[in-house]
């Protein structure tokens with residue numbers, strides 16, 4: 001099967017128009033068929049040894065979201081103390097989650113023992129199952145964008161709140177908590193770029209031929 005020019009354009013358009021969403025969520029419900037398409041796209045991600053180690057826990061309860069939000073606030077406060085004084089104030093003002101506003105939360109987990117102790121592709125690099133789960137998340141993020149749904153990844157969270165509120169066994173790894181919903185608008189650029197936190201690095205700074213080269217640590 002060949003991809004046509006028009007189809008190719010749509011893929012690139014979706015990639016470049018995808019954004020991390022925090023503040024623009026609308027309360028509108030996500031139709032079941034749309035959500036199923038997005039999760040099915042996630043489930044068709046590549047995975048090491050075809051392991052498909054992921055699960056998706058859908059979070060709809062406001063009570064559960066409120067517990068996760070309160071854990072976020074704690075982690076966010078702890079994070080504030082870690083930044084150098086010139087960045088601390090800016091960091092504190094950033095909105096870095098839409099936990100309550102988004103109609104849906106999705107906790108993405110990785111069952112590292114789903115296929116027994118020896119899995120093709122993980123024998124030399126054991127974390128490949130976690131990376132596979134991240135591939136599923138990226139598929140989800142792009143499929144959601146193609147459905148005009150926003151996704152925001154919230155990692156300023158300690159996992160214990162998710163283990164506890166979502167009843168996740170301790171031997172399951174938590175990879176992501178995502179906020180998902182329709183949005184009032186998609187930013188044309190990453191918000192952190194717009195706010196002057198960091199610029200996008202030039203593409204040629206990160207492409208190297210034959211040997212790895214350092215790129216500047218700070219822009």
Ligand SMILES: Cc1cc2c(cc1C)N(C[C@H](O)[C@H](O)[C@H](O)COP(=O)(O)O)c1[nH]c(=O)[nH]c(=O)c1N2
Pocket residue numbers: 018019020021022095096097152153154155156189190191192
């Ligand atoms: C693994 C991981 C974890 C996080 C993120 C991303 C990824 C990949 N991002 C989103 C991140 O800030 C964003 O992707 C970049 O700023 C680039 O913006 P766009 O995604 O292109 O809009 C993110 N954003 C946020 O507001 N709070 C968060 O906790 C996180 N955590």
